Amino acid sequence: MLIHNTHASDQVRPENHMPAANETPTGDQRRVPFITVRDKTGDNKASNFFGGERGVLRTGLCEMSHLSLTGLKPVADIAPFYIPEEIVSLDSIKLLPVKNFWSGLQKNLNGRSPVLYTHGFLVSFERSCRRASLLQESLGLKDRLVLFSWPSDGVIVNYTRDESDLFWSVEPLYRTLLDMIDIFGAGKIDLAAHSLGTRGIMLALVRLAQSKESSTPLVNHVVLVAPDIDAAIFEQYLPIIRPLARHITIYVSNKDNALAVSRQLHGYPRLGEAGAHLEGMSSVDIIDMSDIPVRYPSGHVYHLYHNSAVADLSELLSNGKTTSQRRNLKRIGKNIWSLQSADIEAHESPR
Secondary structure, three states, rough: OOOHHHHHHOOOOHHOOOOOOOOEEEOOOOOOEEEEEEOOOOOOOOOHHEEEEEEEEEEEEEEEEEOOOOHHHHHOOOOOOOOOOOOEEEEEEEEEOOHHHHHHHHHHHOOOEEEEEEOOOOOOOHHHHHHHHHHHHHHHOOOOEEEOOOOOOOOOHHHHHHHHHHOOOOOHHHHHHHHHHHHHHHOEEEEEEOHHHHHHHHHHHHHHHHHHOOOOOOEEEEEEEEEOEHHHHHHHHHHHHHHEEEEEEEEEEOOOOHHHHHHHHOOOOOOOOHHHOOOOOOOOEEEEOOOOOOOOOOOOOHHHHHHHHHHHHHHHHOOOOOOOOOEEEEOOOOOOOEOOOOOOOOOOOOO
């Protein structure tokens, strides 16, 4: 099924016209494989096709266009705030049967590990596709990144409703992890999540630990970016989930305004905030982003809009480099590193 993003009169093509999952897009079009548990709204316009209500699990491809703004690049490179160098838009959605989705992904991977990405609060389906496409491009994860889109409303006043929908999504997220481990093998999948989405990953891993015994790690990397999780609750669960993963990396910052608001709302420090509440978590790698400038007002989406953060994530997820192998990391604790701006040479950042 093909859903366009032009105007409301667009027709949905029959499924036998659907391109194969491994068909290569042309021009500036990129594809993001997605798994979603959002509802179908009844609108065939791609941007409105999936809503913020709960639905059944569906799989497919987001077809994206990247329009390069080459004239802005010299300014974007030196500006103290984020200036987009390209416009990313959702052109169409291709729905695929689950079996075809996994087989197409497996063929494109050519033995590499897939990276399942789970977005955070205030993210519509269209925005989740755009963010996933940006990450796919900037981190060098073409054909590897898979988007899991849970039913966030994309409305700023609906935070508690998003929390409920995130908790509801833990079971299908856990089932997705089971499928990926069965298809790709134990220890051969990576997980990355942002903000509220990190709670889903944490709880899905707890479910996995409770249901599946293994003498070896079931997941390779678990990467939690700006996690909106009660830090003390995560510390309680950490002994349960730690044996499941070879590596757990947490990105934190003391300049994250969104997490500061969440701390006020919940009454306790968030895992994604830098501070003393992280000192007991010695079995994970903690990357402190506080030394890099804030380029986006919230200070919460540095994984999308700061070159130093993007470079470090790329070295981690694309190249599998450890903290001692990655550039611009300055050791500030037993398992805590401070990320320095990319213009600071590695030899000036002793480990």
